[in-house]
Amino acid sequence: DTGVSQDPRHKITKRGQNVTFRCDPISEHNRLYWYRQTLGQGPEFLTYFQNEAQLEKSRLLSDRFSAERPKGSFSTLEIQRTEQGDSAMYLCASSLSGTRTGELFFGEGSRLTVL
Amino acid sequence: AQSVTQPDIHITVSEGASLELRCNYSYGATPYLFWYVQSPGQGLQLLLKYFSGDTLVQGIKGFEAEFKRSQSSFNLRKPSVHWSDAAEYFCAVGPLANEKLTFGTGTRLTIIP
Numbered sequence: 371d372t373g374v375s376q377d378p379r380h381k382i383t384k385r386g387q388n389v390t391f392r393c394d395p396i397s398e399h400n401r402l403y404w405y406r407q408t409l410g411q412g413p414e415f416l417t418y419f420q421n422e423a424q425l426e427k428s429r430l431l432s433d434r435f436s437a438e439r440p441k442g443s444f445s446t447l448e449i450q451r452t453e454q455g456d457s458a459m460y461l462c463a464s465s466l467s468g469t470r471t472g473e474l475f476f477g478e479g480s481r482l483t484v485l
Numbered sequence: 486a487q488s489v490t491q492p493d494i495h496i497t498v499s500e501g502a503s504l505e506l507r508c509n510y511s512y513g514a515t516p517y518l519f520w521y522v523q524s525p526g527q528g529l530q531l532l533l534k535y536f537s538g539d540t541l542v543q544g545i546k547g548f549e550a551e552f553k554r555s556q557s558s559f560n561l562r563k564p565s566v567h568w569s570d571a572a573e574y575f576c577a578v579g580p581l582a583n584e585k586l587t588f589g590t591g592t593r594l595t596i597i598p
Contacts, residue, residue, distance in 0.1 A: 374528065403584060412489075412575050412588030413529070426585065461528070465584050474584045476521075476528035 372396060374477035376462050382483045383452055390448045391480040395464030402445050403474060404437055405461040406430065413461055419445060420467060452484045487512045489576050491589035498566050499597050506561040506592050508576030518559040519577040519586065520550055529575065535559060536581070546570070571596045 375394045383389050395402045401420050405413035416435070417427045421442040431437075434452075439445040449456055459481050463474040490509045498504050510516055517536050521529040533544025540552040550561045559576060573593050579586035 401584065410590065412577070412590050413586075414588070415585050418583065418585060425583075463529075463584070467583075473531045473534065474521075474529070474586065476530070478526065478528045 374462055374464050374475050376460075376477040376480045378480060379478065380481045380483070382485065384485050385454060386451055388448065388450045389452060389482060390446055391460050391462075391482075392444060392446050393462030393477060394444045395462070396475055397443075399464035399466050399475070400442065401465045401467050402439055403463040403465070404445070404447050405463065407459040407461055407479070408457075416447075449482070452482075454484045457482055457484045487578055487587045489578050489587055489589035491574075491576055491592050493592045494590070495593045495595065497595045497597060500568055501565050504561075504563045504566045504570070504594070506574050506576075506594070508559045508561065508589060509557050510559060510576070510578045511557065512578050514580070516559075516578050517581050518550075518552060519579070520544065520548070520559075520561050521575045521577060521588075522546075522572045523575065523591075524572040532561070532574075566594075566596055568596045568598075570594060 377392045403418040404416040407413045417437050419439040434450045437447045459479040461479045463476045488511045519534045520532040523529045532548050533542050535542050535552045548563050573591045575588045575591045577586040577588045
């Protein structure tokens, strides 16, 4: 399978714990996006990378959130000191810049439940 | 600020009937518009997109959408739905420079026999 893969698919944690999600994009894609989706809502943009550079972060991304893409391939999204409001589906997507298709290829998401 | 409104939270359609899902957008520049579909347990998949040119765009799975600038709308249509079309549908708008998209809240489509 050469699509976008995310791990873990589901994470249950207690409030105050740290969690990390990993995303492996489609191999030739140089852009990688993180979105968050809560129940009954559409995906909301969090941040994106072009190669290893983080180009933009949403105001939704508080100081407890950090994302990296150290070698321009996979990315991690870490949430420190989780809160119940962080419970959501975290979606990763990738794209290829310069193609002017605007198409995002999404992974199946990592669902976070904070107790 | 850009925004997307999908006024219908849930739509139920009989199999074989026609379908129209509504989408209205607010965007300060030339809008680049998309429809994505999300099936249970699967990632979002692009159905179709509009960048410029012909305002009626064709997508996968027999879907089409029409861009109407005067109405700020980009409604999705299908002449005859199949049971496999049951899913959540999201309209989105974004810039050409990247894929930082603003999504609507989605419309859940239920198909009845």
